[in-house]
Amino acid sequence: MAPSRTGHAPTMEKLVKSLKGQLLEASIDSYIHLLKRRQVTGDDCAEATAHILRQVVAKSKWSDVDQLLNAVQSVGSRLVQAAPQEPVIGNIVRRVMGLIRDEASEERNADETMSESISELPALAPPTTAVHPARPQPTPFRPPPLSSVTSFHVSRSKSMFNLLSVADTMHSPQTGASTPMSQAQPTSMNSLRSEVLDGIEEIMDEISQADDQIASFAEIQINPTDNVLAYLPSRTVERFLIKAAAKRKYTVFLVSLDPPNTHSGEVPFAALRKKLNSYGVKTIILASNGLMAYMSRVNKVVIGAKVVYQNGGLLVESGASVAAQAAHALSRQVIALGGVYKFCPEDPSDNIAGEKGASSTYVSYSDGLKVDALEVENTVVDYVPPELVDVYLTNLGPQTRHHLATIMADHYKPEDVGFSLHPGELY
Amino acid sequence: MATESAVAPGAALAAPAGNQPVSTPAPTTAPAATPAEAPKLTPAQLKAKAKEEKAARRAQAKEVKAASGVQAPTAPDAKGGKGKGKQDGSQAGQQSQKSALAHRPSVSGRRPSFHVVEKDTRSVIPECFSHVPMAKRIPTAHAHKDVHPAVLAVGQQMAAFTLKDSIARLQATLLAFKKVLEAYETPKGNSLSRHFVPHVLNPQIEYLTECRPMCFSMGNAIRILKAKVNSFDIDTPEEEAKEGLLEMIDLFIKERINLAEFVIARNAAKTIEDGAAILTYGRHRLVEKTLLRAKRDGKVFSVSVIDDPYDNGGQEMAKSLSRAGIPVFYSPNLGGLRAEVQRATNVLLGVEAIFANGSLYGAAGTADVAVAAKTASKRVIALCETINFDRERVSVDALTYNEIDPEQNSAEHFRLLFDTTRDYYLNGVITEFESGTGNSPAQAILALLRKQEDPALN
Incomplete structure (x- = not known):
């Protein structure tokens, strides 16, 4: 699957370069085209979306926060509708919108409670004391109390994992403080713009670092002599396996859905196998449709999630649910890998595997059968229900299903959850 | 013995x-x-x-x-x-x-x-699967000199998977054995009941086993055949014994293969209700016969065929069902399993054999379908002739008895041909023995088989 990962798809750098060189509207359009043609898929979508939104913030004309939010939301909706099969786009849009709200409220507070924010500054440094005295004072000045709380959550949750964001949250009140009181509105908007751009930069860093951070947990999850089954390993899973290989002697079973194309002479997973083998980790490629047959030999199944839904279900490559289900049937661990940016504050739609791929690759009509006589169902995505997943391994470390709601709340604002307004149309 | x-x-x-x-x-x-x-x-x-x-x-x-x-x-x-x-x-x-x-x-x-x-x-087989046998093509020149040409041909076809499923192999073997019998002349001073099995039949069996591990139906049939040979008195005239054996083989093919297939298809077709959405995996002769029969009986239903891309038999079946006028949904691989299971009302699985503990021995992927269907509380029925029931072997995981796919065995990849489905993923088994409700667990049929004398013996 995922032929677009290689093939004609532009590399991330090329894509970003081409998007940068164009006018805003042109680069949005060309990105939408790439999405529609499935030439940008999976993890690249997240990064590319962040790039596009960064340009929206930087280049589009806006004079207040609401205009900015509207601009991001409208571009975001277009992107989501161009690629409903990639919910991660919506996640990034929500993150950016949340970021704008945070920065805006901080900016406002900085303006309105100049003196207080200065007095707060030393108190913020030791977090324990900061929580208590900070809260009662500013509340009257912050119009939406909910967002102020969540914004605090966000900054706190970020500060735990992302040193940059600590610098940033500490930084923003300072900028407000250093700005002269008599600042004009445009200046404040300019500083908001730069704050938001910095924030998007951070999201982009988070995306690009997520795989490495997830991989850093590999040696905890994978033990010597484990037999690990990886179903169509994604980039995240590959990095995880390689990192584990550096520390552990184990065996990897690699599975792909369809028979390897013998005509092209392409060796499946060649690069990954070479790396794993160089560490002395054995690889066995299972050229098989069903996986129950091998499961008694396997003790862990690693699945790369495209998206983690708020119920804990996973959007995955087509067929990955077969691996998860077989593991569950024999009580084997199922480890889902995915950065926090893949956490999607929505429930999976009923028709989640609705997207169909090309049927002609599978069915030959050369024997005179009418083309419409057979309903060919070639699914390209799959859904793993939450009860089949044992561990969610994120860039914030391993999580359980019960903790997912907290992570969602830390990263998204409730008012942005339904930003595309037509969640029903997503699928 | x-x-x-x-x-x-x-x-x-x-x-x-x-x-x-x-x-x-x-x-x-x-x-x-x-x-x-x-x-x-x-x-x-x-x-x-x-x-x-x-x-x-x-x-x-x-x-x-x-x-x-x-x-x-x-x-x-x-x-x-x-x-x-x-x-x-x-x-x-x-x-x-x-x-x-x-x-x-x-x-x-x-x-x-x-x-x-x-x-x-x-040598390229991963160590943890190295115990699993694999069919191999034996150049005919390397075969034992006593192997009958008809058996040689059958062996070659088995090794090449031209004869693939258990019943096809059984039938070809029995027909070849008939040729062996016809060509057999008891040497002077010997009797058929003492000489035929060790000196003539066994080399044939060895050769076939070398070409591809024997399927359970062949084992069962050979056991019955040997018992029949032994039942002859030492001084039964050769012609009489030969006649008796040839007749037995004919009867065996008629009853245990042809009639069984007919009865199973008829019984299983009865379980299909109007409006049913049947899910099946790959292509199995019994499932295909059942669905075509149900269509002829005037039932209105649809079929989802999930194929094994390493075999593609499902596509042939999907087309044949479609030509018969049955609405068919075709999934080229198990990627569509979840969606298809949700659509289905019941699941029909054709299997290769059934173990003594009630586990199914089916084409690789059968177990995955059964697990998904059972999890979604869909009715799962297996179709199997009683000749494919093994009364001695027990299998819990798929690595106890299996075969490596010689086509997919290389340094690059590896594939098993079969998997094992535990009995708790099944609602029932339909054989030619029972009335066709599909509610009998495999164990009940095994119990019946244990009690019953093989009809071919009488």
């Missing part, structure tokens, strides 16, 4: 015919000697190699001595000759200069090269 049978490949090899096994030593010494072909040789391997060479020399000497007399009937035979031509082709040039030589000596000369090929195919 009957239970000893030749079902287990090991047992079959351990009980070779009493007469001098000219070419049987080759396969038995081969595994020990194979490392000798590797570039680096340990002293032990050198020793093994020397040993093998010696054995080959001795065998050659013996063969040359025996060549004129005993070999004559097999070699000029039309089928044997044809098979050999094929084998020469498959050996691809490397031995071509030798094949020009007189055929007998060339056999021993060829032997090492044949085993080099064989070693390569087995």
Whole structure:
């Protein structure tokens, strides 16, 4: 699957370069085209979306926060509708919108409670004391109390994992403080713009670092002599396996859905196998449709999630649910890998595997059968229900299903959850 | 005696015919000697190699001595000759200069090269699956001299998977055995009931087992056949015994294969209700017959076929059902499993065999379908002839009894042909024995089978 990962798809750098060189509207359009043609898929979508939104913030004309939010939301909706099969786009849009709200409220507070924010500054440094005295004072000045709380959550949750964001949250009140009181509105908007751009930069860093951070947990999850089954390993899973290989002697079973194309002479997973083998980790490629047959030999199944839904279900490559289900049937661990940016504050739609791929690759009509006589169902995505997943391994470390709601709340604002307004149309 | 049978490949090899096994030593010494072909040789391997060479020399000497007399009937035979031509082709040039030589000596000369090929195919099997047998093409020239040409042909077709499913293999084997019987003449001073099985039938069985591990139905049939031979008195006239055996084989094919298929299709078709959405996996003869029968009976239903992309039989079935006017949804692989299971009302699985503990032995992927269907609380029914029930073997995981797909076995990848579905993923089994409600668990049928004398015996 995922032929677009290689093939004609532009590399991330090329894509970003081409998007940068164009006018805003042109680069949005060309990105939408790439999405529609499935030439940008999976993890690249997240990064590319962040790039596009960064340009929206930087280049589009806006004079207040609401205009900015509207601009991001409208571009975001277009992107989501161009690629409903990639919910991660919506996640990034929500993150950016949340970021704008945070920065805006901080900016406002900085303006309105100049003196207080200065007095707060030393108190913020030791977090324990900061929580208590900070809260009662500013509340009257912050119009939406909910967002102020969540914004605090966000900054706190970020500060735990992302040193940059600590610098940033500490930084923003300072900028407000250093700005002269008599600042004009445009200046404040300019500083908001730069704050938001910095924030998007951070999201982009988070995306690009997520795989490495997830991989850093590999040696905890994978033990010597484990037999690990990886179903169509994604980039995240590959990095995880390689990192584990550096520390552990184990065996990897690699599975792909369809028979390897013998005509092209392409060796499946060649690069990954070479790396794993160089560490002395054995690889066995299972050229098989069903996986129950091998499961008694396997003790862990690693699945790369495209998206983690708020119920804990996973959007995955087509067929990955077969691996998860077989593991569950024999009580084997199922480890889902995915950065926090893949956490999607929505429930999976009923028709989640609705997207169909090309049927002609599978069915030959050369024997005179009418083309419409057979309903060919070639699914390209799959859904793993939450009860089949044992561990969610994120860039914030391993999580359980019960903790997912907290992570969602830390990263998204409730008012942005339904930003595309037509969640029903997503699928 | 009957239970000893030749079902287990090991047992079959351990009980070779009493007469001098000219070419049987080759396969038995081969595994020990194979490392000798590797570039680096340990002293032990050198020793093994020397040993093998010696054995080959001795065998050659013996063969040359025996060549004129005993070999004559097999070699000029039309089928044997044809098979050999094929084998020469498959050996691809490397031995071509030798094949020009007189055929007998060339056999021993060829032997090492044949085993080099064989070693390569087995050596790439991952260690944890190295116990699993794999079908292999045995050049007909390497077959035991006593193997009947009809059996040779069947063996080749089994190794090449032209004869694939259990019942097709059983039927071909039985028909070939009929040819063996017809050609059989009891040597002077012997009786058919004492001589036929060890000296004539067993070499055939060994050869077939070498080509591809025997399926359970073949084991069952051979056990019944041997019991029948043993039931003859020592001084039953040869003609009478032969007649009796040929008749038994005919009856067996009629009852246990043809009639069983008809009854199962009829019974299973009855379980299909109007408006049903049937899910099935791959192509199985019984499932196909059942669905076509249900259509003929006027039932209105739809079918989802999930295919195995390594086999593509499902596509053929989907097309054949579609031509019959049944609405068919076709998924090229298990990727669509979840969606298809949700759509389905019940699941029909055709299986290769059923173990003594009620587990199904089915095409790889069958278990995945059963698990998904059971999890979604869909009714899962297996279709199986009683001849495919094994009353001695128990299998819990898929690695106890299985076969490696020779087509997909390379350094790059690996595939098992079958998997094992535990009985708790099933609602019932439909065989030719019961009334067709599909509610009988496999264990009930096994109990019935245990009690019942094989009808063919009476």
